[in-house]
Amino acid sequence: MPVDWSKKVVVITGASSGIGAACALALAQRRTTLVLGARRMDKLQAVADKAKACGSQVIIAPCDVAIHENVVTLVQSAKERFGRLDVAIANAGFGLRSPVHLTTPEQLREIWNVNVMGTWYVMAAAAPIMINQHAGHIIVVSSAIARRSIPQMGAYAMTKSAQLSLAEAQRLELSRHGVAVSSVHPVTTSTEFFQQASRRSGKQVDGLGKTQTPELVAEKIVRLIEHPKPELWPFSPVRYALALAAAFPALADFLISRQFSAPQKIKNRV
Ligand SMILES: NC(=O)c1ccc[n+]([C@@H]2O[C@H](COP(=O)([O-])OP(=O)(O)OC[C@H]3O[C@@H](n4cnc5c(N)ncnc54)[C@H](OP(=O)(O)O)[C@@H]3O)[C@@H](O)[C@H]2O)c1
Numbered sequence: 001m002p003v004d005w006s007k008k009v010v011v012i013t014g015a016s017s018g019i020g021a022a023c024a025l026a027l028a029q030r031r032t033t034l035v036l037g038a039r040r041m042d043k044l045q046a047v048a049d050k051a052k053a054c055g056s057q058v059i060i061a062p063c064d065v066a067i068h069e070n071v072v073t074l075v076q077s078a079k080e081r082f083g084r085l086d087v088a089i090a091n092a093g094f095g096l097r098s099p100v101h102l103t104t105p106e107q108l109r110e111i112w113n114v115n116v117m118g119t120w121y122v123m124a125a126a127a128p129i130m131i132n133q134h135a136g137h138i139i140v141v142s143s144a145i146a147r148r149s150i151p152q153m154g155a156y157a158m159t160k161s162a163q164l165s166l167a168e169a170q171r172l173e174l175s176r177h178g179v180a181v182s183s184v185h186p187v188t189t190s191t192e193f194f195q196q197a198s199r200r201s202g203k204q205v206d207g208l209g210k211t212q213t214p215e216l217v218a219e220k221i222v223r224l225i226e227h228p229k230p231e232l233w234p235f236s237p238v239r240y241a242l243a244l245a246a247a248f249p250a251l252a253d254f255l256i257s258r259q260f261s262a263p264q265k266i267k268n269r270v
Helices: 018-028 041-053 068-082 105-133 154-177 193-201 214-226 237-247 249-261
Strands: 009-013 033-038 058-062 087-090 136-141 179-184
Touching (some): 009 018, 009 068, 018 041, 018 214, 033 068, 058 068, 105 136, 179 214
Parallel strands (some): 009 087, 136 179
């Protein structure tokens, strides 16, 4: 049956830019009701204004995903204001480039708190509402790096693997309640991600290889909502390379270190 988008209520964290903002606008074009959170309210308001211009109902709220109450308030406001919650997209996150032994405890805690705790807060707040409805879809925006780490991105990759583990477990826990859980694994996507990661790392962070637009990733997420499946790999060939890397870790080490030992190629894939 085709999805009646105008009846759907979707919560998105990190909706002020990049993939989160693109998802909001792709859904707004379908007149979906949106509950959007982020910290930069000026940017979030600009996304909301565009979404409203498409005919969507939109509410926005300041939401630092590292703060539990902020996320609970955001997720519950969907139910309180619109009476239901169909989709929760745990998207907020940031990257860091640092060798494992030089990463500070503060850096590690911060990236964990935002990328993992911030995701878990969404999953934990959305689940009871969706179980009660016997319907819903939790979407976790992880990364292609979730299945194979690379030099200098260990802390970031750790958070993306953790998100994947949470999603795999929750999918099996909630399927009998009619609730779907999916993880999304983008390759390099042209967003503010790299500026933010460079600022936090004190050095340049660039993507590597195939680059996609946030709009393309968002359209694939819209299709994922229409047809839920366990994992979405917006650039599917990488999935098969990662399966090979899992089967042959020594070969993967060799190929990855060759890639990263050429100075002109020291870039970070996320
Ligand atoms: N770009 C890529 O190449 C790529 C590849 C794979 C996976 N991803 C993942 O995709 C997701 C979205 O990233 P993006 O590429 O769209 O980057 P982006 O343009 O930098 O967007 C990140 C979003 O997360 C929000 N955010 C960051 N820290 C937050 C916090 N503490 N609390 C609430 N919101 C926070 C930002 O909003 P505020 O700053 O306004 O709060 C922003 O809206 C991330 O989880 C990232 O790991 C990105």
